[in-house]
Amino acid sequence: MAAELGPRAMFVAGGTDLFPKLKRRQFEVDSLIGLDFLPRAIRNGSDECVIDAGVTLAHASHDPHLNERFSGYAEAAGHVSSPPLRNAGTIGGNLCVDTRCNYYDMTYEWRKAAGFCLKKDGDICLVAPSSPRCWAVSSSDTAPMAIALGGVVTLVGASGERELPVTALYRDDGDRYMAKQPDEVVTGLRLRRSPNTRSAYVKLRRRGSIDFPIAGAAVAVELDGDRVESCRIVLSAVASYPLEAKAAEEFLKGRRLQEDVIREAAEIASRPAKPLDNADLSHFWRKRMVRVVVEQALARASDQQPGLDG
């Protein structure tokens, strides 16, 4: 159906981001394809977990198995928006959530007055007018955590089913931010861990609820004794895609998660983050805060007691 209708149709799961965008005419489509018929279960294995894309964010954040074994992921899901929207919003929807920009997330009338931008109806980027691309910000809380936990999504489309690492789901382009085919639907997310994996997500936003992240750090650490065997640090809301801090990951390998090491790792992790003036508060301050959220996430991960089986 999606293949037939093409760009005049969109999939809708929870609709918490989509419906307001239809009202503001950021999305202009003739048809919505509801995904309510898809299953909504969380299937737990000892070292992996498969979450159907239709599982609500509230369900994921309260699930005991996820909280115990993939605590960073449950935390990230629990930090999205507000309780009513988490009851409707799904984990698949949050993985695919549109990139954000405060020149774009406005009504049709406002955008018309400001001059349309290239993400919708226009041909320049209002944040960086000399740039040929769109700099809208990846604003998913769960995507960075899914990447840190080595997540793999199942995609179903007209040409069949395939699996894709979450990290390959995104492109460095605020406009065409997803690498999947338009007729493909994310139907599930598989997360993996070893007994020694610890994960944490720290989100920075102005208020205790509702707000999208203005910086965030998802970390998953594999420990060998008290040393880091491997780790993944993925930043939210500082680029058009979930930004993996590879240099910091390398740096941490073989080191103990002690205060000075965490501080240095956070400093390294913050270097590639380049927030622009298109989200809440100043981009200078947000850039400064990247280090803080990474530090807090690593400290949280290092403080965690090993899980029941770890």
Added chain:
Amino acid sequence: MRVVGKPLPKVDAAAKVTGRALYADDIALPRTLHCKILRSPHPHARILSIDTSAAKRIPGVLAVITGLDLPIKFGILPVTQDERALEHEKVRYVGDPIAAVAATEEEIAAAACDAIAVEYEVLEPVMSIEAALQTPKDERIQDYGGPNNVHKFVALEFGDVDAGFSRADHVREDVFFFQGNTHLPMEQHSAIATYVDGKVTLWSSTQVVHYVHRALSKVLELPMNRIRVIGAAHGGGFGGKTDPFAHEIIVCKLSMITGRPVKCTLTREEVFYAHRGRHPVLMWVRTGVTRDGRITAMHFRSALDGGAYGSYGVASTFYTGALQTVTYDIPAYRFEGCRVFTNKPPCGPKRGHGTPQPRFALELHLEKIAHDIGLDPVELKRRNFVQPNTRTVNWLRVTSCGLEECTDRVIDASRFHDRERRPGHGMGFAISSYLSGAGTAIYWNDMPHSEVQIKVDRGGVTAYCGAMEIGQGSDSVLATIVAEELGLQPSDIRLVTADTDTTPIDLGSYSSRVTFMAGNAALEAARKMRALLVEAVEASGRGFDDVTFEEASVLAEARFGTLTTAGSYTPPKIAGPYKGSGVGPSPAYSYSACVVDVDADARTGLIRVNKVWIAHDVGRAINPLLVEGQVEGSVYMGLGEALMEEQAFRKGLHKWPSMLEYKSPTFLDMPEVETFIVETIDPEGPYGAKEAGQGPLLPVPPAVCAAVHDALGVWIDEIPVTPEKVIEALRRKEKGEPPRYGPQRFPPIPYPPTIKVEPPPKDAAITAI
């Protein structure tokens, strides 16, 4: 007393919380048309042409109107009649209304707006106070006012200010900025009109049915007797629904043209454009004190960014200088105020109207003086507190005053002087005062400001009053007062309110006037009714307390015929003998004191408010539950203004006209609040009551800033206190620069020569002049 002073639920609580209250947007009359308004995409432009022909051809469109259909100007103040419901000559901010459509569906009306072609000559926008003081590049925004884009100057001097400074041991100057913010009511503005038998009826979400009534009469060119305005159930105003608005006039006109009901509910974005919110104000203050901290003189300057139209701006300008003297005994005082026009949505009254900005500046300024001379700020302020039953240097009459008691309550409860000393932790203290109703009406007249009628018959008691319930509890106060006098419960009293056909006048829910003024009118009417009942019962040989209310009412109706009584309230004439003295006088002032406890993170600049203690002198709490609600709501709004709310602009546009992007605190950001009600039993208030809805907001922003200074040793002299400002102030402190963030200078403003006013004689009577 039987019901006064009891924490009873609001009389309209059940309807509001169960969704049964009928708001303007809920009113669905048969054949209603929907109205959409085309608004300017330019902050400043001349309109060369408007072509509505394509819009009119769209099926489902029944009428399209422009400014040519509604050319008469209006405005809330008689001196600034500068608005048109639709502008056909010039637009002055992004969002200025240009044309309106009535159509069978809202979507059709929106499409028709999009089909209207407007040709503009774009003009240079003026987006700041500094720019407004300069010569305009193209042309000025309004064609009246002072030089360049100045709207209004005020320059007044009371007592010998220079002499006061020369006898001071210490003189200090500071500059502050309070950013503009908006009311953010839950309910968007909404209005629906009908035109039947040559009469217009309008239901609207408004705070001022009477002023809307007057504006409609003027612009529609209909006598007032052919217009009826009804206040629908109200989802919050905070001052944002205190002007007559374009959409209210437009739906009436469209209904007159089409003969069908027409409704317009503003979108959230349009509410940001309707605005009339807090003025951004730049302030400069200079104060002299003696060695022991007594104020000898004060000189206060303000510059208000008014936005594109007058609105309440003249009053707002006076208010930035009026109430400084109502909390502190200032023996000599000079005030210079200036309001400028800019190409932004017009500013007006928001909770505290024109006084939270100077209160913020004044409290922080005195805090700094206390630090300069090595005195505890609480002690310095205390030494200057005004005393009850006095007149201030600018002739304001102070009667009941609970400043001392309010201060004691919060200082003791918060253990302010034994506060915990740990890095990043701090406490701040501030006080304030506010009017219990403006002493003068918006248009000059000698008539009462509020009137109440009571009818008693076999069905019970009905009270009629023009007062508008906007959530503050005005209906409950009316019902409680009438019930108290007649020996009933508030739930026994039926109310008819805010309907210009059926209720006597009340000027509206603004300036914290309703409890005091409508309350006094209700008290008079209820006491007259009680006298009739008592007389009839006693004539039958029994005592009033020995019969039921029903028996009493039967006896009285049999004896006197139709039972109606009326009461009214006119404020005493207490304004001082000078031009401009009409802004500031009030029959009574409320007082508040507040302590805020924060943790401030030196690394991130993030501030967490742990707790707020607030004491409010309400005179008498007619319903303590409602008073607490108003105080806590004020604290909430004050914290939002102090820490995040910002009506900011970028490239001539409102930066974030949406509830998600315009940051206002959520429940999770709200700290614990401990409220103390202080009762001073005002001699003129109903049962001694004063206001509670606005005053408690005022001390919150300065107390937050004082607490941040206590925590981190930096002054944030600009509201809101965002984390980036804190970080910048800390950086300056580290570099050895002055440890502050805030405006560097106050611009040179060509204020006119001050009008010198003799202060009232020391033994001035506190009764009416």
